[in-house]
Amino acid sequence: MPKSQKPSSTAKKAGKPASQKRTTLKLEPSTANTKRINPLTAPPPTPSSSSSEVKGKAKEIVKEPSPVGEEANGQLWVDLYEPQDLVVHVRKVENVRTWLQEALNGGPSGKLRKYRRLLVLTGPSGTAKSATIRVLSKELNFEVLEWSSSTGSTFTNAQDVSSSWIADDSNFTKFQLFLERASKCQNVFNSSSGSSSRKPSFSNSTPKPSSFNHRVILLEDLPNILHANTRSQFHDVIRFLIETPGPEPVPIVIVLSDSGTRGEAGDERLSSGAWGRDQDGAIDIRTLLPKDVLHGPYIHEIRFNPIAPTLMKKALQALVTKHYALQKSPVTGQMFDIIIESSNGDIRSAIMALQFACIRLIKKPKGRDPQVLMESITRREQSLALFHLMGKVLFNKRKGDPPNPSATAKDIKKDQEIDRKLMDPPLLPPHLSEHDRRASRVDVNTIYADSPIDSSLFSLYIHQNFTQFCTDVDECDGIADCVQRYQINPYRFHLLALGTLHSLPTPVPRLNQKVYKPEFFDNLKKEKEAWEGVRDVRSWIVDQGAESGWDLGAWTPIAIATDGERLLHP
Structure with missing residues (x-):
């Protein structure tokens, strides 16, 4: 809608005469500079100067922006506040910057450009690998051409040429065409004369196309590499682009996040000499690239580490300060610590947890401790369930145990209620008296039904952590024997849990033990x-x-x- 027509809608809301509406509609027609807005991708409209004259509640809504207005519109903070600075280690950023300068300009000698063809950024998810490329694109003034298979088009930028002519092709064909066009074709809109006819772009992650000096291809949404035929085709495409560059070679940056290993029983078999790459369900750099490319002179790998807690805290505090510039922030320093601890170095997860926590904290539900609320809504569900499960087993609480010195009155009352419902086990004969135990407060059937992990991963965590909960070697020997026998079907989980509970001392001494990930x-x-x-x-x-x-x-x-x-x- 042209800007000249906006006062008419405002006048209608304010109850002005109809004649004034007709006069407003006859004002100057739309000019060539008027942009056509796509209602599916357009940002929320900003209030005009005339809207400030509206009386009543509408004026209050304009004057007092809601701190959660963006959430109501479905905008995530990770998209709303694109980083201007990086929380990555300075050395990692410098390594990426140096590689990009050599790939775009040839480095100090000007002869390295032909060898800087492919950069692979590896590391855990949420360690700012893609953000590093986008931030450096502003500094080094290059255009980021990113492939996205979910859009159904070859280019993700709004100003790129429409690609509806390949809509019926397979996804990999689209991916291959995108790489060929991005690496060889020049953007016809890179001149100032064509800027007026270009479609508007609502992304502020890169400079205006008219100021780009170079281009970089960013691949994060990769095809299904685990499929043998797709992997073979992907290898052929990458090999062709590297070995046959055009007159102006475009460097390729691949972002590969660690998928991790779950630790199931099959992993123990695959860890032997008979392990094969095709049997592995995780994608790594050796699965992604062919051997001749991996060991060639054209590839370079830079591995990112999890974000340090100090850097992450500074970034989250800056984000909250910017978001709540006109209003007091509901987040305290202790809440920041809980979010950072639960994120495990994943800044994307931390920002989303922070946004969700702010939405819940503003409502302040009655009868809920803010500390308990923060822990329940920010911790990853599987991590919380996993460590809660390990604590239940390894601390081995039994009927009649003295209360923990740090336990609250509510916790003590809860334990007393459980003890009243527990039945004492029958006495054992004298020759088995060493196995006599008080009734356990741990219901193995319940934790088995609620466990988020299988018995093999459960055994790995028991094996890694049980020694710090034991007081002598005999207790360690009993648990080690149970870990060795856990594969007995079909009761492996019960055998491991009950054997661990039987072997541990009671009560387990509280020495500030922590549960660690298996090595x-x-x-x-x-x-x-x-x-x-x-x-x-x-x-x-x-x-x-x-x-x-x-x-x-x-x-x-x-x-x-x-x-x-x-x-x-x-």
Whole structure:
């Protein structure tokens, strides 16, 4: 709607005469500079100067912006407040900046551009990998061409050419066409003469297209690499783009977040020498890229670490200060600490938890402690359930245990109610008296029904943490024996939980014990990387041995890892 027509709607609300409406409709027609607004993507309209003259409640709504207005419109803070500064370690940002400068300008010598073709940013989710590229795009003045499979188009920017002519093609065909066009075709709207006819863009993450000096392709929404045919096609496309650059090569940045390993029983079998990459359900850089590209001169990997708590706290405080500039913030310092602790270095998760917490805290439900409310709405559900489960088992509470010194009157009353409902177990014969135990407050059937993890992952956490809850070696021996036997079907979870409860002392001494993540995951990752290295060596030996007449039958992966020196020099 042209700007000249806006006073008519305002006049209608204010109850002005109809003649004035007709006069307003006859004002100057829309000009060529008027932008056409897309109602599906347009931002909320800003109040005009005439709206301030409206009397009554409408004026109050305009004058007093609601602090949760953005949430009501469905806008997330992670999108509403795009970062101007980064909370990433300075060295990581400098590494990315240096690579981009060498890829776009060739570096100080001007000869490195042809070797800076592919950058892979790896690390946990929410560590500002994509945000680093977008922030540096403003500093280094380059355009970010990002692929998104959910839009159904080859380009995600609003100013790019429509791609409806490939709407019937497969998703990977669209992805391939996007890479070919983004790496070779020039944007026809990069001149100032075409800026008036360009479609409006509502993203403020990059500079205006007319000021771009270079382009960078950003790939985060990748195709289904776990599918064998799709992975093979993806490898061919990446290999072609790297080995056959155009006159103005466009660097490619791939963002690959760690998918992690869940720690199921299959992982223990896959961690042996028979592990195969195709059997693994997690995507890593070795699955993503072919071996010749991975070990070639055109690729560089930069790994991001979880965001440090100090940096994250500064970023969250700055965000809250900006959001509640006209109103007092409901978030306290202790609430910041709870959110940061539950995020595990994931700043995206922390911002979304902070937004959700602010919405709930403004309402202030009666009878709820703000501290308890914050813990319930900000902690990740699985993490809370997992550590709550481990605490129930490892602290081994039984009937008649003295109350914890830090327990509240409500907690003491709750334990007394549980003890009254528990029945004492029958006495054991004298030769089994060493196994006599008081009734347990832990209902194994209940925690089994509510457990968010399977028995194999449960056993890994027990194995990692049980020693700090024991007081002598015999107790450790009993739990270790249960962990060894947990695979007995179909009662593995009950066997492990009951065996741990039976072996632990009661009451367990409170020594500020903390539950840690099993080291199995890190060791499994290192072992997989080691076997990948062995396979790379064997591939090289097979290629060389075919020409040298070597006995390739003796070069098994196990032999290469354990006795490679003897095979080379018999």
